[in-house]
Amino acid sequence: MSSTFRPQERGDGTAPDYIYTRHGNPVWEAFEEVLGALEKGRAVAFASGMAAGAAVLATLRPHKVVASNDIYYGNRALLERLGEAPESEVVFVDPTDTDAVLGAAEGADLLWVESPSNPSMLVADIAALASGAHDLGALLLVDNTFATPILQQPLELGADLVLHSVSKFISGHTDLVMGALVARDPSLASRLKEERELTGAIPGPLEAFLALRGLRTLAVRVERAQANASELARRLNEHPKVERVLYPGLESHPGYETAAKQMKGPGAMLSFLVAGGADEAEAVCEKVQVIQHMTSLGGVESTIERRARYSGEVGAPENLLRLSVGIENVEDLWGDIQQALC
Numbered sequence: 001m002s003s004t005f006r007p008q009e010r011g012d013g014t015a016p017d018y019i020y021t022r023h024g025n026p027v028w029e030a031f032e033e034v035l036g037a038l039e040k041g042r043a044v045a046f047a048s049g050m051a052a053g054a055a056v057l058a059t060l061r062p063h064k065v066v067a068s069n070d071i072y073y074g075n076r077a078l079l080e081r082l083g084e085a086p087e088s089e090v091v092f093v094d095p096t097d098t099d100a101v102l103g104a105a106e107g108a109d110l111l112w113v114e115s116p117s118n119p120s121m122l123v124a125d126i127a128a129l130a131s132g133a134h135d136l137g138a139l140l141l142v143d144n145t146f147a148t149p150i151l152q153q154p155l156e157l158g159a160d161l162v163l164h165s166v167s168k169f170i171s172g173h174t175d176l177v178m179g180a181l182v183a184r185d186p187s188l189a190s191r192l193k194e195e196r197e198l199t200g201a202i203p204g205p206l207e208a209f210l211a212l213r214g215l216r217t218l219a220v221r222v223e224r225a226q227a228n229a230s231e232l233a234r235r236l237n238e239h240p241k242v243e244r245v246l247y248p249g250l251e252s253h254p255g256y257e258t259a260a261k262q263m264k265g266p267g268a269m270l271s272f273l274v275a276g277g278a279d280e281a282e283a284v285c286e287k288v289q290v291i292q293h294m295t296s297l298g299g300v301e302s303t304i305e306r307r308a309r310y311s312g313e314v315g316a317p318e319n320l321l322r323l324s325v326g327i328e329n330v331e332d333l334w335g336d337i338q339q340a341l342c
């Protein structure tokens with residue numbers, strides 16, 4: 001928790017480790033070491049998930065990006081803005097159709113996907129996209145916020161960059177905003193660090209401390225939240241007031257097989273379509289008492305919201321509710337959902 005450091009004696013004539021926190025801070029470095037080990041790459045911490053995404057575009061300066069049409073709306077807006085520049089092209093495609101993604105990727109520098117995706121829970125075939133991207137000379141970025149490295153390691157599947165909103169499952173307690181990138185190539189990680197230093201997109205040491213503490217329980221939190229989500233998905237799927245459940249752990253989900261191939265489990269995020277329309281879905285959000293009606297995800301408490309209430313959320317059905325399942329007692333959660341669906 002310091003902005004500046006006395007020069008440290010290292011005795012070997014090399015430069016001191018820490019000078020001023022914008023250049024480097026021991027707390028983020030401890031966090032980066034753990035996240036890098038989990039994702040099997042070099043981690044670089046940022047002020048937020050969005051700062052991490054912006055650093056990718058500023059560092060790579062891609063002329064052409066092919067992006068999934070179902071990604072976090074902030075990243076979509078960032079990419080749309082890039083696409084407005086006269087020298088850039090950004091194409092949005094269905095990430096589950098590998099041929100369509102690669103067909104659009106001729107001349108692209110970067111492919112950007114999220115899997116499972118926000119909020120439609122689409123599953124992209126990461127290994128196939130990575131090898132196709134490399135044949136075309138492009139890099140593949142995977143936003144791994146929903147899966148976390150406990151369930152999916154995109155670099156091991158061939159991706160080049162992993163993006164995290166550390167604000168979500170990684171920190172896990174809905175008490176901070178922070179982001180991270182993990183690169184396979186150490187020289188790309190160094191360039192991302194340089195971008196962070198020059199733009200000042202650094203996390204605070206307190207946030208990094210809390211995120212590191214959160215990482216200690218990531219595996220058990222994910223395990224419990226995923227068990228809850230699997231049970232709720234199964235029960236919601238049979239509920240008469242639910243039109244459809246979007247969860248890669250259900251055999252009826254179109255991404256079930258790909259998810260089973262590349263993930264250790266289907267995760268703790270699910271979406272469901274409430275029978276009726278926007279009003280019926282909104283009513284569920286108003287009636288829940290154990291589940292919190294608020295945005296964001298990945299905390300120990302369950303949160304629910306109707307994504308289409310945001311104008312920036314392109315393509316989300318009016319009656320879609322996104323549920324981030326927490327670590328509460330599953331019967332408390334189910335009882336709450338049942339009374340809210342009445």
Ligand SMILES: *Cc1c(COP(=O)(O)O)cnc(C)c1O
Pocket residue numbers: 048049050051072074075114118143145146164165166167168177178179
């Ligand atoms: C929240 C989120 C982001 C943005 O991260 P912030 O930390 O809010 O800036 C990016 N991707 C996904 C999938 C997210 O859920």
